[in-house]
Amino acid sequence: MIKSTRRDFLKYSAAAGAALGTAGLSNLALADEVLKVGAVYVSPISEIGWTKQHSLGVDAIKAAMGNKVEVTTIDSIFKPQDAERVFREMASNGNKLIFGTSFSHGTPMQKVAPRFPKVAFEHCSGIRHMKNLGTFEAKYFEGTYVAGVAAGHMSKSAKIGFIGGFPIPDIVGPANALLLGAQSVNPDMTCSVIFLNSWFDPGKEKEAANTLISQGCDIICSMTDTATGVQVAGEKGAWSIGYASDMAKFGNGKHLTAFTLDWSSVYVSAAKAVAAGTWKTSERWQGLADGVVTMSPLNSALPADAVAQVTKAQKDIVAGTLHPFAGEIKDQAGKVRAAAGATLSTGDIRGINWFVNGVVGKLG
Amino acid sequence: MSLQIERRAEPSSLMRVAAPLIATLLTLVVSSIMFALIGHNPLDTLFAFFVAPLLSMNGLSEWLLKASPLILIACGLAIGFRANVWNIGAEGQLVVGAIAASGVGLFYPDPESPLLLPLMFLAGMAGGMAWAAVPAFLRARMNTNEILVTLMMTYIATLLLSLLVHGPWRDPDGFNYPQTALLPNAAMFSYFDATYRLNTSIFITVIAVVAMWFFTERSFFGYKMSVGGAAPLAARYAGFKESGSVWLGLLISGGVAGIAGMAEASGPLGQLSAQISPGYGFAAIIVAFIGRLNAFGIVLGGLLLSLLYLGGEAVQLSMGLPSAVTSIFQGMLLFFLLASDFLIFYRIGRPVAAQGGT
Numbered sequence: 006m007i008k009s010t011r012r013d014f015l016k017y018s019a020a021a022g023a024a025l026g027t028a029g030l031s032n033l034a035l036a037d038e039v040l041k042v043g044a045v046y047v048s049p050i051s052e053i054g055w056t057k058q059h060s061l062g063v064d065a066i067k068a069a070m071g072n073k074v075e076v077t078t079i080d081s082i083f084k085p086q087d088a089e090r091v092f093r094e095m096a097s098n099g100n101k102l103i104f105g106t107s108f109s110h111g112t113p114m115q116k117v118a119p120r121f122p123k124v125a126f127e128h129c130s131g132i133r134h135m136k137n138l139g140t141f142e143a144k145y146f147e148g149t150y151v152a153g154v155a156a157g158h159m160s161k162s163a164k165i166g167f168i169g170g171f172p173i174p175d176i177v178g179p180a181n182a183l184l185l186g187a188q189s190v191n192p193d194m195t196c197s198v199i200f201l202n203s204w205f206d207p208g209k210e211k212e213a214a215n216t217l218i219s220q221g222c223d224i225i226c227s228m229t230d231t232a233t234g235v236q237v238a239g240e241k242g243a244w245s246i247g248y249a250s251d252m253a254k255f256g257n258g259k260h261l262t263a264f265t266l267d268w269s270s271v272y273v274s275a276a277k278a279v280a281a282g283t284w285k286t287s288e289r290w291q292g293l294a295d296g297v298v299t300m301s302p303l304n305s306a307l308p309a310d311a312v313a314q315v316t317k318a319q320k321d322i323v324a325g326t327l328h329p330f331a332g333e334i335k336d337q338a339g340k341v342r343a344a345a346g347a348t349l350s351t352g353d354i355r356g357i358n359w360f361v362n363g364v365v366g367k368l369g
Numbered sequence: 370m371s372l373q374i375e376r377r378a379e380p381s382s383l384m385r386v387a388a389p390l391i392a393t394l395l396t397l398v399v400s401s402i403m404f405a406l407i408g409h410n411p412l413d414t415l416f417a418f419f420v421a422p423l424l425s426m427n428g429l430s431e432w433l434l435k436a437s438p439l440i441l442i443a444c445g446l447a448i449g450f451r452a453n454v455w456n457i458g459a460e461g462q463l464v465v466g467a468i469a470a471s472g473v474g475l476f477y478p479d480p481e482s483p484l485l486l487p488l489m490f491l492a493g494m495a496g497g498m499a500w501a502a503v504p505a506f507l508r509a510r511m512n513t514n515e516i517l518v519t520l521m522m523t524y525i526a527t528l529l530l531s532l533l534v535h536g537p538w539r540d541p542d543g544f545n546y547p548q549t550a551l552l553p554n555a556a557m558f559s560y561f562d563a564t565y566r567l568n569t570s571i572f573i574t575v576i577a578v579v580a581m582w583f584f585t586e587r588s589f590f591g592y593k594m595s596v597g598g599a600a601p602l603a604a605r606y607a608g609f610k611e612s613g614s615v616w617l618g619l620l621i622s623g624g625v626a627g628i629a630g631m632a633e634a635s636g637p638l639g640q641l642s643a644q645i646s647p648g649y650g651f652a653a654i655i656v657a658f659i660g661r662l663n664a665f666g667i668v669l670g671g672l673l674l675s676l677l678y679l680g681g682e683a684v685q686l687s688m689g690l691p692s693a694v695t696s697i698f699q700g701m702l703l704f705f706l707l708a709s710d711f712l713i714f715y716r717i718g719r720p721v722a723a724q725g726g727t
Contacts (some may be wrong), residue, residue: 079685081692084647086637089566090431091682096685097427108546112640120564132546172535172641173546202531202643234461367536 015041023243039075040102040280042066043095044106045088045105046080048205053250054230055204056080058266059106059129065269066276067317082110089113096121104272105129109174114138125284127275129268130175132355134286139146141271144178144352145175145248146182147322148264149226151293151300152246153186154318155261156224156313157194159244160187165196166243168227169327170204172368174357181245181361182329183226186318188363189310197222198366204230211237218243224261235260244304252303262315263301272294295321332356335362372717380713388713392705399705400698409688414617417687418680418698432566432675436461438629440671441574442653444581445625449618451585452594453601456619458504458519460624460650461526464495467495467634468530468629471641474556474634475538475549485555489631497627500526505619509612515619523650523662531643537642542651548642558635570632577625580663594618626650659706677702 009067044063046056060271063076077100083086088110095103105128118126118138156165165187169176184196197220199213206229214225214237226246227234232255237259238245248265249251268355271289278284291297300319302314320325331342336359343349349357358368401411422428442459456462472495477485500522507513531547540550557569584591593612597604601611629649638645656674660663660666681695 078689079682079692082682084644085632086435086643087647087678087682089637090435090679091686093427093566094682094686109642109644111546112551112638112642116639134545143533171547 039072039073040070040276041075041077042097042098042102042104042276043100044076044078044104045082045091045095045106045110046078047083047109048230051230053232053255054174055249055266056106056230058249059104059268059315062272063104066272069273070276070280075230078081083107085109085113085295089116092126093120096124100123102127102276102284103178104275105131108175125275125279125286127271132297135287136286139275139286140286141289141291141295142175142267142343143266143268144290145179145264145298146329147226147292148298148300149179149183149246150186151315151319151322152192152226152262152264153183154315155303155311156226156244157185157187157322158307158314159261160191160224162221162223163191163193163195164222165194165224165226166214166220166222167196167198168210168213168229168312169198170218170229171198171202171220172200172201172358176200177360177368178354179228182356184361184363185329187224189318190314192338195365196365198360198364200368201229204261204319207233209233210234214238215241247301253301258306259304259331261304261307265299266298267296290355292322293319294325295347300326336353336360337362350356372719374715374717377714377716384713388709389523389706392702394711395709396698396702400701403694403697407690407694409690414684414688414690417684418695419676421687422676422679422683426496427565428679430561430567432445432672432679433569433571435678436671436675437574438633438649439656439674441577441629441632442622442626442649443656443667443671444574444577444664445622446653447657447660447664447667448581448584448591448594449622449727450598451591451662452598452599452614452618452656453518454508454521454622456501456504456616456622457654458501458521458523458526458583458650459622459646459653460646461519461523462500463630463633463646463650464491464523464526464530464625465500466497466630467638467641467645468526468533468630469627470631471494471552471634472538474552477502480553481555483555484559485553486635487579489556490628493627493631493634495627495640497630498624500627501619501623505616508619509615514685515615519619524620530641530645535643540640549558549640551640552635556635557639558607563594566637568636570636578664578668581667585662585664587652590617617721626653655703658710659703661710 046059048209050056050060063078066074067076079091092103092113093176102125108130111128113199114126114128115133117138118135122137126138128138128140130142164310169180180198184194187194197217201209204279210231210233214234217225218241224233224244225238232252235245235247235252235255239259240305244259245256246261246263249266251263251265253260254308303315318327328348330349332347333341333345334343336342377617404411404414423432446456470489473489473492494611503522504515505517508515508517532547534547538549540548558570560568593609597609597611597614633645654669654672656667659670677699681699684690685692
């Protein structure tokens with residue numbers, strides 16, 4: 006069977022060579038007009054979630070540039086070995102701008118980028134940038150802080166349950182800020198944390214949500230790639246906080262709010278800059294003020310004073326007068342990490358590997 | 370009315386050759402219908418799936434790079450499978466091999482040393498063997514089911530890796546992200562050509578295939594193990610000890626899987642992170658069976674499975690087919706292959722009246 010494939014291979018290769026040759030020419034002819042953009046997704050595009058929001062960013066490029074752009078996407082690329090192959094393939098197929106959308110795409114992109122100096126690479130959640138590799142990331146913690154304020158008002162047991170994919174700073178920071186937001190309303194709030202070690206494992210996530218609820222948590226926030234946490238909370242009568250997309254329709258009326266991600270501005274500005282020849286590598290970390298993080302409509306069950314306080318927190322963060330990680334902040338051991346009047350530095354937040362006082366659980 | 374499965378008295382030797390061809394043909398027919406139903410020209414799609422990925426040097430390099438660990442691990446597994454030693458946990462042994470090898474690579478005092486790579490090779494092998502020695506001991510001494518133990522050891526290995534990359538081995542300059550620092554250059558296999566990712570670890574696989582062929586077809590011990598697998602009572606009567614097969618089957622397959630893990634760390638990965646294997650340890654079980662536990666069959670099986678991965682990506686990139694469709698296609702091919710294999714040895718028929726069907 007392999008033999009017949011090989012024979013076919015020999016037979017077709019001449020024809021294919023000719024076909025590729027002409028295709029290459031036509032690409033050259035169009036090179037001035039059509040920008041080829043590639044995007045690599047970590048999971049399949051579903052109705053909601055991380056990859057869905059990235060696909061909306063790609064759609065925004067299509068909407069903004071119409072027939073001036075040709076987009077190629079591939080999903081379910083998670084392991085670094087596979088990612089490097091796909092990035093090479095995309096770069097050698099004439100894509101001039103390539104997006105990687107997972108932390109695990111980082112090392113592969115760092116290896117591929119120097120080989121294709123004329124291709125612009127953009128890495129979401131990346132930490133190292135190069136001459137032709139830019140990084141962008143959202144300040145999730147601003148969204149969780151605002152959601153935490155709502156949680157502080159609505160929780161009767163004063164216990165939040167948080168489910169995270171992996172114990173990385175991009176999840177640990179938001180979990181901390183969620184609790185800090187809640188504590189700004191009710192200083193007795195605590196937050197129990199469970200990590201799944203997977204972005205997509207609905208079975209495990211369901212178990213985790215059930216465990217947290219049975220421990221008395223009446224607010225569930227889940228930073229994974231599914232709506233499972235929101236669903237389980239809705240079934241059990243607990244409040245929920247959605248992530249990445251508005252998950253209200255999964256929440257059985259108990260969806261408090263969601264901190265959603267809108268990458269359109271990042272995708273479109275990168276594509277336009279590459280098309281205009283002005284793209285430069287940069288490191289972007291954007292939040293509520295830039296519209297990359299947005300809050301979905303609040304649940305109508307929130308009393309007026311809660312709505313006012315949530316809205317004020319959001320406005321103050323946008324205005325820069327409120328910082329979720331403003332001191333005094335103590336860690337689980339009671340050690341002061343940010344003194345009163347001080348704020349955690351950007352580097353400290355991006356590399357955060359400790360929980361604030363009141364978090365129940367361990368890293369990893 | 371019911372159907373029953375019975376063993377064929379004599380498997381047809383013609384069908385043994387024809388079965389894979391029939392399976393391929395069935396896959397092509399059914400998948401063509403599927404591609405046509407979702408609005409793609411079947412011929413174009415099949416071309417994009419099976420041929421286009423291999424039309425460039427880069428494609429060939431990627432093909433071999435992905436096939437190499439599959440073939441390597443499957444060679445080790447097949448030796449055990451022939452003796453009825455069911456090591457399902459090659460994935461875990463691969464992970465431990467990668468951990469042990471990377472530990473040497475990261476912490477050896479002289480990162481420039483030419484000895485680094487050979488030491489990592491030994492560490493990877495030893496790591497895989499050590500992980501497989503636990504189920505071997507339990508099976509040989511206490512008759513514990515090695516399928517369960519090897520499988521569960523895989524989860525332990527994954528968690529051990531997670532513990533290391535989240536904790537003590539985390540890159541100090543890496544913003545606390547769960548990955549180690551990059552391995553030094555002396556810890557990496559060299560490329561044939563810097564443009565492509567294929568590296569010299571492919572020679573390990575070539576040697577393993579030849580060694581496996583020699584061991585199973587030409588050595589006395591290989592013969593003993595096969596007899597023990599095919600006819601345990603006869604083997605016992607002839608004085609062949611079962612525990613020897615258990616130890617050897619698990620240590621060889623574990624050691625080889627550990628080497629594959631080392632080759633991933635010193636090849637395409639270059640560092641450890643929380644996820645290092647795209648399921649090679651499990652896919653290699655399929656490869657071993659597609660290859661009928663035979664060295665050269667395994668080479669073909671590994672190349673086929675690797676091409677299925679590449680083809681699945683290629684049709685996503687070039688034709689925009691969703692990844693689910695490619696998974697269905699891959700599943701279909703494996704289903705037909707294994708089903709036709711089954712029908713060589715068994716037939717499905719109506720039960721004989723005397724046995725009383727309901």
